[in-house]
Amino acid sequence: MNSPFHPPKTVDIVEVAPRDGFQSIHELLPTAGKIQCVQALIDSGITRIEIGSFVSSKAIPQMADIGNIVAAFSDHTGMRFSALVPNLKGADRALASGIKELVFVVSVSETHNQSNVRQSVDSSLDGLKTIADRLRSEKHSVRLRLDLATCFDCPYEGEIQWQQVDAVLGKARNICKGIELEVALCDTTGRATPYQVANHFTRLRERHDSPSLKWAFHGHDTFGMGVANALFAVQHGATTLDASAAGLGGCPFAPGATGNTATEDLIYALQGGHIQTGVNLPLFLVAADAIATLPGGQTASHLRSVPRERVN
Template identity: 55%
Template sequence: MSETRRPRICEVAPRDGFQSIARPLPTDDKIAIIRDLVAAGCQRVEIGSFVSPKAIPQMGDMAQIAEAVRDLPARLCALVPNVRGAENAVAAGVAEVCYVFSVSEAHNRNNVRQSVEHSLEGLANVAAALPENVLLRVDVATAFDCPFDGTVPLDQVLAAVARVADIAPEAEIALCDTTGRANPFAVRDRFRAAMALPGTARNTWAFHGHDTFGQGVANALAAWDAGVSDFDTAAAGLGGCPFAPGATGNTATEDLVFAFNEGGLDTGIDMERLLAVADRIAALPGGVTGSHLRSVPRERAI
């Protein structure tokens, strides 16, 4: 393991977490939480998604949020479902966009109402529409398990990753454990196999995990061991996939930061300030959270 590598947390509560709450939250509260997450040391934040407000009312204020946080010293990313969403994100000053599709045909049709092939065509359109100064990230959902079909074959995952790399050879590719059903051995092996594909030499990598089966932190550490440095987590463990029955929250940011800290790996995040934000997020009405660090004596966590 290289001593020069540092883990980077990509805080996803403002997107993946907030969208799990049905009742729209006050815009000012969302902005304040994003600003507090960055102040706590989060270097990357997924601030929301430029989707139709009819589909996800919680994201109807994205342009206002993007305008209010664009001064922050962090990489700010927004999810986009199509070219129109990408154009709206760019117009709002977002410098990094994320496109998501599922390897599993069943999950992709339930999640975005189209075939995997159609989604890959959509990725090509988004990639072509982005200005050169806007970064692209691609979330490869159900890269381990599908809530409808079970374990997703490795060959199917590698074929999807190869297509992504061909379309976007410099994008960040995130393998996503959508259901939380992955185990550390599968995470390590699948990342190693994907990173060994000849067409992925210029891609960078991230891991998005859930803690549904209690494997969130262990899976992230397995990804780190495979060479991944960027990790999606949500403060307080807020969130879950509405199209993955039984999937609970994201891996809690504070839990993974604690693990890295205990291993002598500096994330740059202030645990005391992070826990204060996590407490605020956990108090949001309608949210479902799941954090270990918030339940232990605070002086022991810090």
């Protein structure tokens, strides 16, 4: 594990505004505008983007044009685009569009999973198995990301213990044997504290660390802990952090959980520890400003309110 005094040299940033952020906006955004936002993120040096979700357009109308958006970036071979898929049908659509990284979500909390996808945790894991089986039959390499929602707190059940996360993760790992897997511990409500994040990562890494498993953290800033939680996650084994430009978005199925951690705030903090992200912060702020102007979006960012001459 990393010493508290020796942070890692690099961290991957996954920009989630085009999925987690855009889907929080009720008013339909024009496809061309979404494409412009994604391009601005790419221009800043971001190399991993959760570009959208292959879900029913009736369930999330904002994602109805995901195929067109993915097609617009088909020639960006150096990028890692991922997409959320709720089931095998969504996975097949994503793979057919050229997506090489699938994201599947299951909640640790039974109550939240029922609210989010209207089925039990075990039923969701059955869905994960169908996708894992599909990926094993793929001729081309496809990465799988498992987002474990409500790893620290549930809006219905309260605090979540690491042992509860361990139970779900253990089942998921058995399902995904032989597949390159990244597991994200998600602070769905933003209630986690840095020490809880450190404890969960430490305990779960003791149980599950292996060369084929990578760790990520997805936090919200509802209680102002987003950046601190992310830094503690990095110090305790996470090599990937999710964040959203301008803090756009949140979880529509978790009451009160508004506001992703702002990517620009997180990048600034990482740079202070000499941790490389590959992102040009001034250029990223240009992208964040554009995303903050989207009609109907809820944003929150500290760095965007600082005079630019002090940032640059």
